[in-house]
Amino acid sequence: MLKQLLLQSLRINAAEKTTATASNLLGGTAPIDKLRSQIAQFAASPFPVLVHGESGTGKELVARSLHEKSSRASHTLYALNCAAISPTLVEPTLFGYAKGAFTGAVASRAGYFEDAHDSTLFLDEIGELPLDLQAKLLRVMENGEFQGVGETQSRSSNARVVAATNRDLKQEIRAGRFRADLYHRLSVFTIDVPALRELGEDRIVLLDHFREFYARQAGTQPFTLGREAHAMWLAYPFPGNVRELRNIVIRLSTKCAGLEVNEEQLRAELDGDTDTIAPAVGGTLAADEDTIIDAARKQLQTARGFNLDETLARWERGYVEAALDLTQGNLARAAKLLGVNRTTLYSRMQNYAVNTPEK
Numbered sequence: 001m002l003k004q005l006l007l008q009s010l011r012i013n014a015a016e017k018t019t020a021t022a023s024n025l026l027g028g029t030a031p032i033d034k035l036r037s038q039i040a041q042f043a044a045s046p047f048p049v050l051v052h053g054e055s056g057t058g059k060e061l062v063a064r065s066l067h068e069k070s071s072r073a074s075h076t077l078y079a080l081n082c083a084a085i086s087p088t089l090v091e092p093t094l095f096g097y098a099k100g101a102f103t104g105a106v107a108s109r110a111g112y113f114e115d116a117h118d119s120t121l122f123l124d125e126i127g128e129l130p131l132d133l134q135a136k137l138l139r140v141m142e143n144g145e146f147q148g149v150g151e152t153q154s155r156s157s158n159a160r161v162v163a164a165t166n167r168d169l170k171q172e173i174r175a176g177r178f179r180a181d182l183y184h185r186l187s188v189f190t191i192d193v194p195a196l197r198e199l200g201e202d203r204i205v206l207l208d209h210f211r212e213f214y215a216r217q218a219g220t221q222p223f224t225l226g227r228e229a230h231a232m233w234l235a236y237p238f239p240g241n242v243r244e245l246r247n248i249v250i251r252l253s254t255k256c257a258g259l260e261v262n263e264e265q266l267r268a269e270l271d272g273d274t275d276t277i278a279p280a281v282g283g284t285l286a287a288d289e290d291t292i293i294d295a296a297r298k299q300l301q302t303a304r305g306f307n308l309d310e311t312l313a314r315w316e317r318g319y320v321e322a323a324l325d326l327t328q329g330n331l332a333r334a335a336k337l338l339g340v341n342r343t344t345l346y347s348r349m350q351n352y353a354v355n356t357p358e359k
Contacts, residue, residue, distance in 0.1 A: 025058075025065065026209055027202035031194035035062070042189045043069035048141065050126075050186045051164040053193030056243030059164040060124060062193055066162055067120040075119035078112045078159075083125035090133055095140075097149035113146055116159035126186065127167035127178060138182045161186070196238040196245060203234060206242060210249040221258030228263040236270055244271070320348050 025036055042049055043066050051059045060079065067077045082090060096111030112121055123129075129137065140146040144156045163186050172178035196203060207225075215222035225233060238244050248269045252261055300306060319338060323345075327333040335345040 025061070027199060027205050029199050029202045031198055032202060035191065035193065038189075038191050039065050039069060042066060042191070044071065045189065046158075046160055047188040048161045048163065048186050049189045049191060050169075050183075051162065051191045051193060052169075053164075053166060054195050054241055055166045056241035057193040057195060058242050059166075059193055060122065062191060063120070063122040063124075063162045063164060067122075070120065070160070072119050072160065075116075077120050077122060078116040079122040079124065080112055081124040083128035087130045087133070090129065091136065092149045094133075095136070095146045095149065096155075111146075113140055113157040113159055114155055117157050119159060121159040121161050123161060123163045125165060126163040127165040127169055127172055131177070131179065134179045134182050138179065138185060141182075141185050196241040201234075203238070203245065206245055207233065207249065210246050211253055214250055214253040215257065218253065218257070220253070223252050223256040223258065224260045225266065226260050226262045229261050229266040232263055232266055232270075239271060316348065320345065324349075 025032055025039075039062065049063075049066060051062050053059050063079070064077060067073060080090075080093060085093065092109075092111065094111050094113055096109050096114055136146065140157060141161060144158060145154045146157065147154055169178050169183050169187075173180045173183060196206075211222040240247075251269055252266075256265065320334075323334040323337045324331075327337060331342055331345060335342040338345060340348075
């Protein structure tokens, strides 16, 4: 009975989410223009799309935009977060179930694939799907056929699948956690959603949009940013991306409605613990000295309690562990990858208490 109630709850929540209309993508930077172009190019196609991006970048908004610009827009979009439900519920939710298939299944129910027959099915966090279900998903994507839990007859669906993930699925394949054949089937078209730190002045566009929206919703005046706070806003890397920006705006709209926010007030809302040099330069340590200096300047402007030794030590350990992971713990290969001697690498590992299968 509990399982049936959970499935009903999932279906109700999904239906509620699909009533929202995806807003136009905001911003005028080159990455956003590219994103709009890809959505317009891929929307009319019936083939799958794999949307990749960090958490909070707006992957579901991209999926909804693909749906709304397609010939399927008159149908309901169905969305399922594969990480938000128990693995035992994913199969009956996707494929349906027969009466008596499990305790509490007092009647047969269709699954998302059947409901989304001529529409779009958005599978968020696809990298969390269990391996046994990946094989069943591959089958329905290959020929449109599937079977509900407890059924012997095959059903068919013409649903277009849009999947999203914040994981590196190629790395997941190498680790044996994701099927290569499913990855190739899902990634007929791929869209990379840019991180907010890559969008420059679009951070101001989003700020304006959200503060006007939440002020209007609350019936208050929007807050403004002072000069120093404005500079800090542009320098902050927003590790949580658009979701974090929106939450900061909500808090400031509540605490500082109609007021000018100063540097200290804004700093109190930022996540200083997650500031690193890498996000400020797009996820890599740039070789260009001016770029590194600029990234460091931005970090020092926003970080609280910055400590150079601790920051450099975290980065060093991160590179050591990444090299060991890429080489499956082979010290010689890892040392070569890092450009250091094997004895130097071993010494660094002792400093950080890093273990490997070889050790």
